[in-house]
Amino acid sequence: MSNIQTWISAAITNQGTCLDGLDGPHVDAKLKLAIRPRILDASQVTSNALVFINRFASKHPTYI
Numbered sequence: 366m367s368n369i370q371t372w373i374s375a376a377i378t379n380q381g382t383c384l385d386g387l388d389g390p391h392v393d394a395k396l397k398l399a400i401r402p403r404i405l406d407a408s409q410v411t412s413n414a415l416v417f418i419n420r421f422a423s424k425h426p427t428y429i
Contacts, residue, residue, distance in 0.1 A: 366422045373415045380408040 384404055387397050422428070 366418070366428055369418055370415065370422070373411060373418060376411050377408065377415065380404055380411065384408075 384401065386392070387401055387404075
């Protein structure tokens with residue numbers, strides 16, 4: 366279970382890093398407008414997945 370939590374947390378971190386990269390001076394504005402909402406959507410889904418995994422882990426400690 367801890368591996369899953371680690372992987373999902375890493376995915377959230379990577380999504381944040383990707384968003385930071387979009388703020389760079391050489392990123393096309395149209396590209397930024399097209400990609401940012403998709404990354405934010407993926408980040409929300411990933412964050413929700415981590416919540417579900419954490420709740421499951423707290424209620425079923427034998428699976429950890």
